[in-house]
Amino acid sequence: MPPHPEPVLTAGGVRAMDADLDRAGLLDLAMEHAGRAVADHARAHFPGARVLLLAGSGANGGDALVAARHLHALGEDARVLALPARHPLTRANRRRLTALGVPTARLSAPALAGALRRADLIIDGLLGTGFVPPLQPALAALTARVNASGLPVLSIDVPTGVNADTAEADDDALRATYTVVLAGLKPTLLFGPAAHHAGTLLHGDLRVPPAFAARHAVATREDDAALAARLPVRFADAHKGTAGRVWVVGGHPGTTGAPLIAGVGALRAGAGLITVHSEADLPLLTPELMLRRHADLTRDLQDQAKPDAVVLGMGLGSRALTVARAALAWDVPTVLDADALQPELTGVTHARTVLTPHPGEAARLLGTDTPAITRDPLGAARALQERYACTVLLKGGPSVVAGPDGLTVVRGGHPGMASGGMGDLLGGVIAALLGQGLSAPDATRAGARLHARAGERAAVTHGYGLSATDVAAELGGAWADLMTARPAEFPVG
Numbered sequence: 001m002p003p004h005p006e007p008v009l010t011a012g013g014v015r016a017m018d019a020d021l022d023r024a025g026l027l028d029l030a031m032e033h034a035g036r037a038v039a040d041h042a043r044a045h046f047p048g049a050r051v052l053l054l055a056g057s058g059a060n061g062g063d064a065l066v067a068a069r070h071l072h073a074l075g076e077d078a079r080v081l082a083l084p085a086r087h088p089l090t091r092a093n094r095r096r097l098t099a100l101g102v103p104t105a106r107l108s109a110p111a112l113a114g115a116l117r118r119a120d121l122i123i124d125g126l127l128g129t130g131f132v133p134p135l136q137p138a139l140a141a142l143t144a145r146v147n148a149s150g151l152p153v154l155s156i157d158v159p160t161g162v163n164a165d166t167a168e169a170d171d172d173a174l175r176a177t178y179t180v181v182l183a184g185l186k187p188t189l190l191f192g193p194a195a196h197h198a199g200t201l202l203h204g205d206l207r208v209p210p211a212f213a214a215r216h217a218v219a220t221r222e223d224d225a226a227l228a229a230r231l232p233v234r235f236a237d238a239h240k241g242t243a244g245r246v247w248v249v250g251g252h253p254g255t256t257g258a259p260l261i262a263g264v265g266a267l268r269a270g271a272g273l274i275t276v277h278s279e280a281d282l283p284l285l286t287p288e289l290m291l292r293r294h295a296d297l298t299r300d301l302q303d304q305a306k307p308d309a310v311v312l313g314m315g316l317g318s319r320a321l322t323v324a325r326a327a328l329a330w331d332v333p334t335v336l337d338a339d340a341l342q343p344e345l346t347g348v349t350h351a352r353t354v355l356t357p358h359p360g361e362a363a364r365l366l367g368t369d370t371p372a373i374t375r376d377p378l379g380a381a382r383a384l385q386e387r388y389a390c391t392v393l394l395k396g397g398p399s400v401v402a403g404p405d406g407l408t409v410v411r412g413g414h415p416g417m418a419s420g421g422m423g424d425l426l427g428g429v430i431a432a433l434l435g436q437g438l439s440a441p442d443a444t445r446a447g448a449r450l451h452a453r454a455g456e457r458a459a460v461t462h463g464y465g466l467s468a469t470d471v472a473a474e475l476g477g478a479w480a481d482l483m484t485a486r487p488a489e490f491p492v493g
């Protein structure tokens with residue numbers, strides 16, 4: 001993938017970028033580089049393959065026609081089935097291709113059936129970011145046929161039949177083996193189930209200034225070096241009092257493990273002193289955590305000297321909203337999770353609040369249903385940030401962070417992290433970073449990436465059977481990985 005941070009573009013962003021490129025006289029060049037990148041990837045991954053290129057009427061089809069020209073120029077066996085061209089550059093590239101004598105025919109069901117029999121690889125340039133769902137029946141019949149052929153598919157920009165902006169895919173959307181991503185990631189390539197259609201993502205460099213894509217990005221995906229540059233740096237004289245005092249507030253009879261996991265997350269992410277406050281009796285599983293039992297959390301904590309950061313809600317049950325209201329009035333950096341995530345907090349949260357909902361909790365906070373969240377995670381994260389005027393981590397595979405400075409998509413992680421306690425651990429990690437002085441957006445982005453990286457490391461041993469404890473044990477290694485990714489010119493602390 002390209003130098004980072006990677007832009008995430010919606011269909012509207014791509015259209016705006018294309019208009020900019022057109023004004024600058026660069027659109028033709030961009031299509032040329034797109035097609036060349038596709039041809040190069042096809043040759044690299046499928047050497048000697050007989051290639052069937054499917055070209056639609058728009059610029060996505062134009063990219064395919066350019067790819068066909070490059071493959072032909074390199075002596076490869078390339079044939080084209082195309083719909084009538086509507087985009088001016090697609091028409092121009094069709095003429096160039098015909099002039100070279102590349103076999104090109106009109107795309108139809110019989111033509112496709114014949115061509116599939118003598119192909120080893122399909123290059124999909126039918127529909128890109130210009131696709132407006134649903135897939136028309138005639139086209140759906142063709143994509144279903146390609147899927148049924150079992151041949152590998154290399155899609156250009158996005159697989160045909162997925163809406164670039166959402167996580168939804170048409171039933172007959174192409175199932176790509178590879179997708180060559182142009183100009184920037186699209187939400188559909190990041191979030192399932194649509195992302196399951198994309199296969200492995202490859203980078204297609206348009207060779208235009210990165211500013212063209214960056215200007216129209218709806219979100220970015222940050223690299224580890226950028227995140228590491230914001231992690232706290234300690235001097236040798238650090239002590240437990242300067243490394244951040246964190247309170248974990250949670251637990252309830254029956255859910256006493258959740259706040260303890262959060263405490264371990266805070267410990268492994270560097271917090272100096274961690275106290276777990278609960279109205280339940282908590283078992284002393286980790287002796288480094290200080291456990292305090294209270295008859296009434298809000299009353300008992302009110303007059304105590306406040307910590308550097310709070311994480312609140314895990315396993316707290318029906319008392320969570322009352323306790324969260326009280327904690328927000330302390331005006332210290334506060335992570336709210338689980339039972340504390342209630343719509344009544346509108347107008348109560350402050351700028352140093354971090355909300356960490358999963359999609360079900362996000363739906364509750366926005367007064368909608370879970371599918372509305374999972375269909376458009378970027379939109380949901382932004383809506384939460386706007387409504388609660390704080391930093392929001394919408395958990396998922398991948399998670400999204402929405403801060404006042406914009407949206408980022410968290411890299412990495414592992415599907416084995418889909419197990420109970422994982423969110424509690426993450427809340428503790430973010431609180432530890434808040435307690436060490438990071439801003440709410442920085443602590444959330446760095447914490448989410450540390451947690452994801454620790455999950456990747458733990459999965460090497462435990463695979464899908466990951467526990468939050470396994471991931472906690474890898475947080476130190478994950479931190480070291482991020483620090484190693486730091487750019488050389490940055491002083492290593």
Ligand SMILES: NC(=O)C1=CN([C@@H]2O[C@H](COP(=O)(O)OP(=O)(O)OC[C@H]3O[C@@H](n4cnc5c(N)ncnc54)[C@H](O)[C@@H]3O)[C@@H](O)[C@H]2O)[C@@H](O)CC1
Pocket residue numbers: 014017018030031034056057058059060061062063086087126127128129130131132133134135136139156157158182183184206
């Ligand atoms: N800045 C960029 O990112 C660049 C993007 N390029 C390509 O341009 C593509 C976007 O091109 P376009 O905006 O022309 O759009 P597309 O080529 O994705 O599709 C447009 C065509 O699809 C048809 N169509 C839309 N919905 C349909 C449906 N439901 N059933 C059947 N037909 C449907 C439209 O009538 C139109 O003719 C990108 O995906 C990418 O491949 C490259 O050419 C170079 C630069």
